[in-house]
Amino acid sequence: MRRYLASALVFAVLALGSLDLAAQADVGSAPVSTDRVVLWASTGDIKSRNLYYGPGGKEHFPKGPMKFLREDSEGASPKFDVSDPSGEKWRAKLGIDSDLKVEDMPRHLRRGQNFVGPGGDVKNVRLQRHAAGGKKVGTWSWRHNPFYRTREFNGLRIMMALISNWDLKDENNAVYDDKISPGHKFYEVSDLGASFGMNGKSYTDGLSKNNLKAYRHSKFISKVTPEYVDFNFPTHPPFLYVFNFPFFFGQLHMHWIGKHIPRADARWLGSLLAQLSPEQIRDAFRAANYSPPQVEAYAAAVQDRIAALEKL
Template structure:
């Protein structure tokens, strides 16, 4: 091969790299294949009581406190179970909706962390006073906490620039965020995790789900609240080519006193808008393969009451039906 031809070939190879790796934030994929979604051939038999980790990976209490985690808005700490497996323990209002959301996303082929809800668990070596979340601890015992298995996080990815923009699976993920009313779509809530199959792209924080379509005057009703979820608007506009969804919605007026926060929230609105109609129907066809009992299992696994389980399931089923009627 001549020097000129070799130079041209090298230039073509180099120019193709950004098409795969554009928009990645703080990560080194190490040359592994980026993956957002894996086609599920077994949707009808997937066990939404456990999600991605299955029954075999569920945490084994009692837990041992390791260290407090000060990141994010909800109180968290790292713990080990009796098998030495490390988990991030999240307390508070996000624990239940995040568990249900992760199991639903996994059911239709999206990568999620292994999330489990523990109704109660003893924890040894807890400090006398946690910096956050002390009110959720009673006599060394936790109640209704979400445990997320530690994974090898190698970075974060951006909604606006990523290897999957305009692909059907990416648009399906945007629809899923609207279906579960996950309005807190910051890039910092996304993760890239590496395993033997490649670099998996996932939404790693799903706690702001199953409530309002956006942050309002307060946290009340914004997460894991059946009344708010039931009353919220799912599809806001449909044209022959595209669909707009209600989530994420415009932030409450209080954000006008916080200009940086207002701008951040307004920049997220596109995620639920102008989604190709055929892609919305596609993810709806996958969701339609779930039985009512499978959907109930997702909410049961998150520790919701029987009334809440039935209520959330009914809304999800109606939204699936709406997608399939597009």
């Protein structure tokens, strides 16, 4: 089973310190409360992080067989919830190369064609278990959240640019209750499926997402001033998308996320990421089942971007 590279990488490199604040903004439809909300939680020395098995470690590696629970029809990619023999719940998402559309899922589930193979196998699936381990209670907004303008929040913005995750709709962000520490809520970017391709929506998904050549040749930093840095991210979609009014202007409204970020915050994140060894970065791509040449090329591109942050 193919694990979700981008989420594992982001979690591993951002979970190096803590930012634990009282809620100041709405969480989905839930009322404002005095719950503690967490964007960034310490997990120890970054040099000791295992990017192959991810934040759960080898002992929490998903084990089958999996039991289908329910489908999720939101978003652009087919996804559904499953549980393992121990009762742990996982989010399963089909790879971006699949030609199965969300609207086709019920039909495919009934007929078992191009979705469930012989013996109940589903190929090219990525499994994700969110860090909090609790129930999803809402979404959060890039513009309105308890962490806005903090160094750690800016670090998250930069990470989105580093992995070229251009699909930054608020619906792709999730808030979870922490079942281990009641009263805590975890804020996550829960859908990173538009990563490691171009810096914005292109004419096809094949260029926009998971495209090594596009990722390597995409410009990372567009402007540097004495105090701030602009990333070449997210770029505007092709003009033909103007006929899809909600999508086109939705993308334009996300443009600020990669702009006007304090250089000091970018250097701070770069100093953290620079602690990752080349082997750790390669492990993240190996875990996503890339070929050896792809592993080397993607890892080199990521290291180049980290070096650019350090130089700011």
